[in-house]
Amino acid sequence: MDPFILNRDAILQHKRLTFVGEEFVPIEKHLDSIENYINVCFVDEGIEVIQHGRVVALRSTDRNRLSSAFKAALYLGKYDDMDNKKRFLTKMMASSHSYEPIRGESILFLYIGVGKPVYDHLITHSVGRYTRIAGGQRANLPWGYEVPTEARNKQYFVDLNLPRIEEVIQTTKGLNEDTEREQIQAMRSSLPVGYIMPPYLLEFSEESLVHLFEKRIFEKGAQGATVDIVDDMWRCCISIDSEKWQYVYDYHGPHVKGWSQAMRKLRDKDYSVGELMDIGMEAGVLDIQVDGEYSLNDIKLYDLIMNTVGKPPKSMWEKTV
Structure with a gap:
């Protein structure tokens, strides 16, 4: 197996990060x-390590999907082909049945160059989060400052916050001639909210990852910096097992919210097919006509429903912008 090479540019050259x-x-x-030690502790042990952006997936327990295959077969009483990797996806996930076969399977993520607000958002997902290894602020120094995605003037935020972070480090190390040396556990109260944490680890069960992806990237409203990091996690998962996580997208992706919205509107408004077509014409999403009439055979019903009554409402965060 080839050695793992950390993509430093994805971290050090990130446009919203400024390091001390x-x-x-x-x-x-x-x-x-x-x-070096990712290679010693993981790659040399035959584990494929995957990086996307500022997230490194160090280990996935469901290697080759055989563990979840065995569990799904036992769950369903299928003893003749217990290595069937598709059974959980096609027989259990597709029918919204139990997710037990992946509840005990987990992925260990390493985060490098990530601001404290993102960490705070991720650890709120405590159910199914098996590991949290984060260097305590009592002993670990900040690495820099992450500008919020919502900031209009990046340099203003850097000029405002980076000197404060450097002053905290100087005071902690006793390098500030004008100030008595202080312990980091005292100085940490002076750090800006968006300081870059030292690298940390979080391990999530695959079932909890499904819900995390739903809340942080499939549904609208999550903070931009958090969306960036969770999207990196998602892309790591796709690289680990594209078929499994594509199934997750199909049954939990952003379109699912649209399906629910569509069914509620069709029930509440009691639209006829003709009324839906009129709505589509008014919205500019239906323009297929023959001699001034609708060509019914050319109209895709799914597209008509989703483009008229299947658009989810704005999130509470979008409404406040």
Whole structure:
């Protein structure tokens, strides 16, 4: 297996990240060490490590999907082909049945160059989160500052917050001649909210990841920085097992919200097919006509429903913008 090479540019060159100087925290040295020991502890043990953006998937327990296949077969009493990898997807997930076969399967993620607000959002998903290894603020120095995605003037936020972070580090190390040395557990109260945390680990069960993806990227309203990181997690999952996680998207993706919206509107408004077609014409999503009449055979009913009554309402966050 080829050695894992950490994509440093995805971290150090990220447009919203500004790191403190090497004289404050030797970040390059730390990244070299992390890369080396990822290979020693995971790759050399035959584990494929995947990075996307600022997220590294270190380990997935459902290797080749055989563990969940065995569990699904036992659950359904199918003893002749217990290595059937599709059974959980086609017989259980597709029918919205039990997710027990993947509840005990997990993925361990390493986060590098991620701001504290994103960490706070991720740890709210506590059910099915088996591991949290985050360097405590009592002993670990911040790595820099992450500008919020909503910021209009990036440099303003950097100029406002990065000097404060560097001052905290200087005071903690006793490098500030004008201020008495202080312990980091005291100085941490002076850090801006968006400081970049040292690298940390979170391990989620695959069932909990389904719900995390629903809330943070499939549904609208999550904070932009959190969306970026959860999207990196999602892309790692796709790289690990594209078929499994495509099934997750098919049955939990953003379109599912539209389905629910469509069914409620059709029930509440009691629309006829003709009324739906009129709505589609008014909205500009239906323009197939022959001699001034609708060509029914050319109208895709699913597209008509989704483009007229299947659009989810704005989230509470979008309404406040």
